[in-house]
Amino acid sequence: MQQNIFHTDNSDYFRPAHRDITPGMWQGIDRVIQECLDVPGAVTQVLRRCQDLVGYLPVELLDYIAHSLNIPASEVFGVASFYSLFSMKPRGRNIIRVCTGTACHVRGADLIMRRLKQTYHLEDGSTTPDRRFTLESVRCMGACGLAPAMNINQTAHGHITPDQALKLLQEYY
Amino acid sequence: MGKQVKLRIDGQEVQAPAGMNLIDAAELAGIHIPNLCYLRGMKGIGACRMCLVEVEGLKAPIIACNTKVKQDMAVHTRTERVQEIRRFVVDLILSMHPLDCVTCTKSGVCNLQEYAYEFGLKESSFSRKKFTYPVDEGNPFVKRDPAYCILCGRCVRVCKEQGTNVLDFMGRGIESKVITANDMPLHESGCTFCGSCIDVCPVSALREADREKKGREWEFSRHESVCMLCGCGCDITVSTKGDLIQKINAGSRSPSTEQHFICTYGRFGYEHVDGGKRILSPMVRKGGQLQEVSMKDALEDLAGRLKKAGKNTGFISTASILNEDAMTLQRFSGEVVKTSNIDSTASLYARPEQLEKSQKAKLDKADLIILVGVNPSQWTRVLPALDVAVRRRLSRKGRLITINSQETALDKLAEINLNGDEIQAVQGMIKSVPDHGIKVDQKLLKHVQEASTDKNMQQAAEMFAGSSNPLIISDPAFFDVASNLAWIKGQAMAMPLESNARGVVLMGVKSKDNTFQDMAAVEHGLVQRGRSTVKLLYAVGDVPLSKKPDGVDFLVVQSSSFTGLAREADMVLPAATYLESSGSMVDYLGQLKTVEQAIEPRGESKTHRDIFVQLAKNMGATLKKPTFSEVKKAAGTEVILSVADMSRKEAFQETPESYLQALNAPVLETSRLLWLKESGMT
Numbered sequence: 001m002q003q004n005i006f007h008t009d010n011s012d013y014f015r016p017a018h019r020d021i022t023p024g025m026w027q028g029i030d031r032v033i034q035e036c037l038d039v040p041g042a043v044t045q046v047l048r049r050c051q052d053l054v055g056y057l058p059v060e061l062l063d064y065i066a067h068s069l070n071i072p073a074s075e076v077f078g079v080a081s082f083y084s085l086f087s088m089k090p091r092g093r094n095i096i097r098v099c100t101g102t103a104c105h106v107r108g109a110d111l112i113m114r115r116l117k118q119t120y121h122l123e124d125g126s127t128t129p130d131r132r133f134t135l136e137s138v139r140c141m142g143a144c145g146l147a148p149a150m151n152i153n154q155t156a157h158g159h160i161t162p163d164q165a166l167k168l169l170q171e172y173y
Numbered sequence: 174m175g176k177q178v179k180l181r182i183d184g185q186e187v188q189a190p191a192g193m194n195l196i197d198a199a200e201l202a203g204i205h206i207p208n209l210c211y212l213r214g215m216k217g218i219g220a221c222r223m224c225l226v227e228v229e230g231l232k233a234p235i236i237a238c239n240t241k242v243k244q245d246m247a248v249h250t251r252t253e254r255v256q257e258i259r260r261f262v263v264d265l266i267l268s269m270h271p272l273d274c275v276t277c278t279k280s281g282v283c284n285l286q287e288y289a290y291e292f293g294l295k296e297s298s299f300s301r302k303k304f305t306y307p308v309d310e311g312n313p314f315v316k317r318d319p320a321y322c323i324l325c326g327r328c329v330r331v332c333k334e335q336g337t338n339v340l341d342f343m344g345r346g347i348e349s350k351v352i353t354a355n356d357m358p359l360h361e362s363g364c365t366f367c368g369s370c371i372d373v374c375p376v377s378a379l380r381e382a383d384r385e386k387k388g389r390e391w392e393f394s395r396h397e398s399v400c401m402l403c404g405c406g407c408d409i410t411v412s413t414k415g416d417l418i419q420k421i422n423a424g425s426r427s428p429s430t431e432q433h434f435i436c437t438y439g440r441f442g443y444e445h446v447d448g449g450k451r452i453l454s455p456m457v458r459k460g461g462q463l464q465e466v467s468m469k470d471a472l473e474d475l476a477g478r479l480k481k482a483g484k485n486t487g488f489i490s491t492a493s494i495l496n497e498d499a500m501t502l503q504r505f506s507g508e509v510v511k512t513s514n515i516d517s518t519a520s521l522y523a524r525p526e527q528l529e530k531s532q533k534a535k536l537d538k539a540d541l542i543i544l545v546g547v548n549p550s551q552w553t554r555v556l557p558a559l560d561v562a563v564r565r566r567l568s569r570k571g572r573l574i575t576i577n578s579q580e581t582a583l584d585k586l587a588e589i590n591l592n593g594d595e596i597q598a599v600q601g602m603i604k605s606v607p608d609h610g611i612k613v614d615q616k617l618l619k620h621v622q623e624a625s626t627d628k629n630m631q632q633a634a635e636m637f638a639g640s641s642n643p644l645i646i647s648d649p650a651f652f653d654v655a656s657n658l659a660w661i662k663g664q665a666m667a668m669p670l671e672s673n674a675r676g677v678v679l680m681g682v683k684s685k686d687n688t689f690q691d692m693a694a695v696e697h698g699l700v701q702r703g704r705s706t707v708k709l710l711y712a713v714g715d716v717p718l719s720k721k722p723d724g725v726d727f728l729v730v731q732s733s734s735f736t737g738l739a740r741e742a743d744m745v746l747p748a749a750t751y752l753e754s755s756g757s758m759v760d761y762l763g764q765l766k767t768v769e770q771a772i773e774p775r776g777e778s779k780t781h782r783d784i785f786v787q788l789a790k791n792m793g794a795t796l797k798k799p800t801f802s803e804v805k806k807a808a809g810t811e812v813i814l815s816v817a818d819m820s821r822k823e824a825f826q827e828t829p830e831s832y833l834q835a836l837n838a839p840v841l842e843t844s845r846l847l848w849l850k851e852s853g854m855t
Contacts (some may be wrong), residue, residue: 072354074338074341075338075341077354077355
């Protein structure tokens with residue numbers, strides 16, 4: 001019977017096999033969990049750091065985190081699905097975030113969105129099959145002075161046109 | 174009683190204990206503050222915004238569920254402003270809720286329907302939003318239909334508080350949904366199918382899987398009763414229609430709407446009353462075969478045999494019969510049959526003195542719970558309601574120490590686990606208590622002089638010394654030692670495995686000569702202690718034996734299910750189940766509870782006491798059924814704890830798990846609970 005694992009099973013939960021998680025990542029994941037073991041309310045932190053390691057949060061990983069932190073899997077799943085920061089689907093190596101807030105919208109954000117979608121055959125929130133890019137529209141990034149703005153990974157780019165956007169992206173693999 | 178606070182609610186003066194929230198305070202004055210997410214006893218979360226009230230001196234309305242009463246507060250619960258807000262909330266919810274009250278099973282008791290009616294809302298003024306979530310009907314117990322869900326979060330909260338932790342919210346905003354981990358169906362989520370979520374759902378999103386077409390809520394008659402299937406003895410409300418049980422819910426209607434718990438057995442096991450193994454008429458063995466006979470013939474025949482057997486008759490009973498049955502049995506055996514061979518299954522795991530000495534206690538008042546050798550678990554289905562009660566207490570400021578030689582399900586929630594020998598641990602604790610400023614009688618200390626203590630025991634002793642109302646719940650095997658703690662402070666009780674073990678013993682069904690083990694000396698983990706002189710053995714209730722004991726010439730089984738022992742019997746008498754009789758029982762906390770008859774006894778079955786009275790008549794004696802006051806008097810017997818008994822008692826040979834399964838085998842096998850067994854979830 002699987003259900004009493006949360007409460008009675010002290011042994012290390014068996015690491016589930018997952019093709020997107022390498023042994024190195026597992027070590028990192030265990031380190032994160034170890035650091036947060038007795039920290040109350042650490043789920044969000046653990047999820048964020050694990051997502052940084054793996055790129056996204058596969059269901060098997062959520063399960064593993066729940067068992068290791070001894071919190072209900074439903075709760076971990078609830079937190080992961082609540083924040084848009086977390087993704088349970090594979091994400092690209094590079095995350096493109098196009099601002100569609102009011103200022104950017106007025107200055108042509110959807111032209112950029114449309115061009116990116118066409119060029120890379122993407123939908124809002126989807127990832128290219130080779131996992132090169134994930135495209136996301138976001139609300140205001142607080143950079144209205146740079147409208148229309150776009151974020152690639154951690155770098156912000158402002159006053160961009162669709163052509164410029166494509167050119168910028170060529171440098172990311 | 175704590176400090177009282179005076180306030181005015183809708184102009185009415187109300188006196189409420191300090192710290193109470195406004196919804197409960199208003200309820201004291203008979204004023205209902207509308208709400209969809211509030212659960213008495215749990216912290217208000219203010220999710221539904223229906224309980225907004227206006228308080229004089231405050232600009233904006235505030236939520237009543239999470240606001241505590243204050244001296245001289247003036248609250249208005251029905252102002253135009255808050256009514257408008259409530260109407261808006263209901264309007265919004267209705268835009269996402271199917272308006273099919275005409276067929277909805279919740280109709281009549283649905284909170285949303287009630288408020289929509291109050292505000293005259295036929296239809297939402299917003300455009301209709303519909304999600305097409307699949308209905309979860311992969312199990313025969315709980316049906317989850319997210320289309321009806323209003324996201325109040327009650328189910329999520331009860332599930333969390335009782336430690337099952339299956340449900341939670343997924344996503345946010347309008348797209349939130351109550352899910353299990355990874356949105357799996359319930360039967361793949363670790364759910365135990367207790368159905369607590371059904372009881373709290375204000376709408377029809379969670380309901381009994383077979384609830385449809387069983388009748389409208391207002392057609393049901395409700396009977397407040399007690400589940401007799403295990404030592405927890407939980408309050409239940411049985412809904413019947415046309416002499417059939419339609420559903421069972423947790424808790425009794427009165428006095429409060431506080432959340433209760435019953436397990437899968439208690440809620441869904443009732444089908445065994447009409448199950449395939451039910452004994453409907455008396456049977457007598459003729460030529461090796463059991464053949465149906467009339468009740469009259471059977472009882473006349475039996476009366477003659479009992480008269481002849483006299484003191485060679487033995488009575489063995491389960492400890493889940495009602496007080497009235499037990500007392501009649503005791504009188505019948507002693508006064509009519511004149512035998513001293515009488516005992517109940519309770520003697521298998523507890524000695525009568527332990528159950529008598531077990532104190533009366535209130536679990537929800539205890540600030541420290543000490544579990545000695547008891548391992549209640551919802552997952553192994555051993556005393557599940559105790560598991561829940563402890564978890565619930567812990568989420569409301571209780572603390573826990575577990576003392577057990579094995580790992581227990583509650584260990585992780587306990588502040589201190591004393592693993593290792595239970596008796597040594599308790600002795601070590603007692604020895605350390607005086608170090609923490611509590612005086613302990615020398616008489617008691619003398620007995621623990623030799624005990625060794627360690628850091629854990631010291632800490633446990635410190636916690637015990639610092640608590641104001643500790644409750645010690647012990648396995649009967651360790652009760653004598655553990656109850657010494659209660660002699661210092663608090664209450665101690667021996668936790669029985671069967672519902673009315675305390676009652677049966679208090680009513681006098683306890684060994685005077687041969688014990689249960691002597692009379693039943695057969696397999697089942699029992700130690701054979703030499704053979705008894707019993708020639709006629711009379712088994713009352715579903716005694717969990719499967720072989721006719723050696724040396725017994727005539728075996729009578731008076732039971733409701735044709736299982737185990739009944740197959741070997743020379744005479745079978747049909748007995749009513751607890752759902753078919755009325756009377757009383759004493760639960761593990763020592764509370765006398767009344768059991769209300771919900772349905773008529775099936776076939777020719779009769780209550781145990783009616784059968785004994787008839788037998789007595791046939792034997793030319795008069796036997797009086799006990800009155801309630803006699804039962805009450807017997808149940809109220811209090812025995813003072815004896816001090817400094819440190820002896821180790823023989824532990825029960827069987828695991829509680831297998832014993833309870835044997836005891837409830839008929840229920841498990843002839844109801845939808847069989848599904849649990851077949852899918853390996855028992």
